[in-house]
Amino acid sequence: MDQKTRNELLKLFKSKLNEAMRLYLETCTRCGVCTEACHVYASTGQVKHIAAYRSEIIRRLYKKYFKIRGKLWPSLSESKELTDVALEELFEAAYSCTGCRRCMVYCPFGIDTQMLMSIAKLLLIGANTEPEILTLLADTSVEKGKSIDLFKEGFLQGIKNLEKEVVKKWKAEAGDSVIPVDVMGADILYVALAGAHSIIPAAAIFNAAGENWTLSFFEAVNFGAFVGDPTKTKLILDRIINEALRLKVKEVCICECGTAFRVMKQLSGKQPFKVSSITEVHARYFKEGRIKIDPGKFNTAITYHDPCQLARNAGVMDEPRYILSQMTKDFRDMTPDPTYNWCCGGGGGLVALGDETIDFRMKSARVKADQVKKTEARILATACENCHSQLSDLNDHYKMNVEVKFLSSMIADALVSE
Amino acid sequence: MSDDIKVDKSLDLKGLACPMPVVKVSKGIKEVEIGQVIAAVTTDPGSLTDFPAWAKTSGNEILKSEQDGNEITFYIQRKS
Numbered sequence: 125m126d127q128k129t130r131n132e133l134l135k136l137f138k139s140k141l142n143e144a145m146r147l148y149l150e151t152c153t154r155c156g157v158c159t160e161a162c163h164v165y166a167s168t169g170q171v172k173h174i175a176a177y178r179s180e181i182i183r184r185l186y187k188k189y190f191k192i193r194g195k196l197w198p199s200l201s202e203s204k205e206l207t208d209v210a211l212e213e214l215f216e217a218a219y220s221c222t223g224c225r226r227c228m229v230y231c232p233f234g235i236d237t238q239m240l241m242s243i244a245k246l247l248l249i250g251a252n253t254e255p256e257i258l259t260l261l262a263d264t265s266v267e268k269g270k271s272i273d274l275f276k277e278g279f280l281q282g283i284k285n286l287e288k289e290v291v292k293k294w295k296a297e298a299g300d301s302v303i304p305v306d307v308m309g310a311d312i313l314y315v316a317l318a319g320a321h322s323i324i325p326a327a328a329i330f331n332a333a334g335e336n337w338t339l340s341f342f343e344a345v346n347f348g349a350f351v352g353d354p355t356k357t358k359l360i361l362d363r364i365i366n367e368a369l370r371l372k373v374k375e376v377c378i379c380e381c382g383t384a385f386r387v388m389k390q391l392s393g394k395q396p397f398k399v400s401s402i403t404e405v406h407a408r409y410f411k412e413g414r415i416k417i418d419p420g421k422f423n424t425a426i427t428y429h430d431p432c433q434l435a436r437n438a439g440v441m442d443e444p445r446y447i448l449s450q451m452t453k454d455f456r457d458m459t460p461d462p463t464y465n466w467c468c469g470g471g472g473g474l475v476a477l478g479d480e481t482i483d484f485r486m487k488s489a490r491v492k493a494d495q496v497k498k499t500e501a502r503i504l505a506t507a508c509e510n511c512h513s514q515l516s517d518l519n520d521h522y523k524m525n526v527e528v529k530f531l532s533s534m535i536a537d538a539l540v541s542e
Numbered sequence: 543m544s545d546d547i548k549v550d551k552s553l554d555l556k557g558l559a560c561p562m563p564v565v566k567v568s569k570g571i572k573e574v575e576i577g578q579v580i581a582a583v584t585t586d587p588g589s590l591t592d593f594p595a596w597a598k599t600s601g602n603e604i605l606k607s608e609q610d611g612n613e614i615t616f617y618i619q620r621k622s
């Protein structure tokens with residue numbers, strides 16, 4: 125690596141050094157409490173997968189370039205040179221961490237390994253060594269924001285084609301739009317994913333609840349966050365914020381995508397609208413008696429996987445349990461509980477990397493498969509696209525003998541009018 | 543199928559979850575030569591905005607798209 129590149133990367137490093145980050149970099153006592161907390165280490169037993177080991181790579185660079193001691197006495201301070209080899213180590217550390225933050229709840233100092241890995245991801249972007257496909261996906265989302273008028277018509281046609289499917293689940297009242305789009309003053313702006321499965325059940329439930337809603341032109345997922353690019357994360361988020369402001373909606377409801385919800389909830393700043401996950405909205409409909417379901421529809425044992433970004437990292441834990449308590453008499457929670465729940469092993473962009481990461485995703489999530497199997501449930505519900513994909517792969521790989529289902533699809537399938 | 547376009551590779555992306563249609567089409571386009579055409583079939587309504595935006599970003603060209611019920615076929619020419 126030449127000096128110019130190194131200097132540019134160090135500038136990026138510096139841009140991440142806020143107070144919290146410095147604290148995380150300076151307080152690790154190497155107590156080892158986080159060792160068993162990481163599902164990757166717990167499944168593979170490899171030292172390089174220990175949370176504190178990952179962070180140590182960042183920490184040594186920090187010592188070398190941002191601490192006097194490391195600058196003057198590198199050998200005494202365990203500091204490390206930023207080289208091409210260091211970049212390879214950063215890649216390995218960052219893209220084997222799903223950002224689940226389980227280690228953080230165990231660490232006595234609350235050190236956030238996911239945050240530290242965001243330094244690694246930013247350096248990889250600066251060196252053009254990040255996974256190319258994640259950047260391409262982020263750029264595609266940004267482009268959509270810039271040129272939405274060019275693509276609107278095609279989107280509206282695609283949506284029209286889904287209406288029949290929605291009506292099969294819930295017959296709309298005469299005159300009602302089945303999938304409303306671009307409705308000024310709607311109460312809820314629903315931000316879905318590209319797939320029909322993210323739109324059809326949600327539309328049926330909104331219509332059953334008599335909601336005044338409108339579907340966003342944009343997809344909820346934020347690939348800028350997966351690849352760790354703060355500028356793109358913001359641009360992708362702003363598309364939705366601007367649409368919500370333009371339509372003057374009261375609430376933005378994010379579909380079953382954990383990262384999309386966490387990013388919207390935590391990074392959208394003070395806005396005149398509320399941000400909710402679709403799971404929270406559905407729990408509200410049940411509580412207010414706005415939707416009714418056939419409680420005998422799923423006559424079997426059901427368990428629930430808490431998506432890390434929705435539960436541990438954004439606090440949505442009670443709502444899915446409340447919903448499932450309406451749907452089955454045999455709900456079996458996993459052990460340990462939601463705060464300490466094992467990650468599915470697919471976060472941090474790993475699922476989006478598809479076949480490239482499948483071996484690693486399967487090996488590193490053995491503890492998740494064991495946790496599911498112990499419940500002996502036959503349905504494994506969840507509320508995140510990423511988790512759903514990963515859990516379906518785990519189900520095949522580890523023969524978990526469950527049906528992996530989206531919570532919203534289960535509600536839509538069980539809807540009744542009285 | 544479109545009669546006037548010669549297809550060099552076909553991709554069945556029906557029923558795939560987000561973001562696999564775009565991921566697979568990005569990989570698929572690299573498996574044909576510059577100037578050649580792939581036909582990608584999806585069932586995602588979002589692909590009607592995702593694919594044109596992806597083509598613009600990645601420097602490829604959508605020659606044509608056809609809808610048949612829920613199935614959408616994109617004819618994409620590799621340009622770079």
Ligand code: SF4
Binds near residue numbers: 153155157175231
């Ligand atoms: S638990 Fe916290 S302080 Fe202890 S080794 Fe892990 S990161 Fe360091």
Ligand code: SF4
Binds near residue numbers: 225238
């Ligand atoms: S955030 Fe999750 S995957 Fe990353 S080191 Fe901590 S426990 Fe492991």
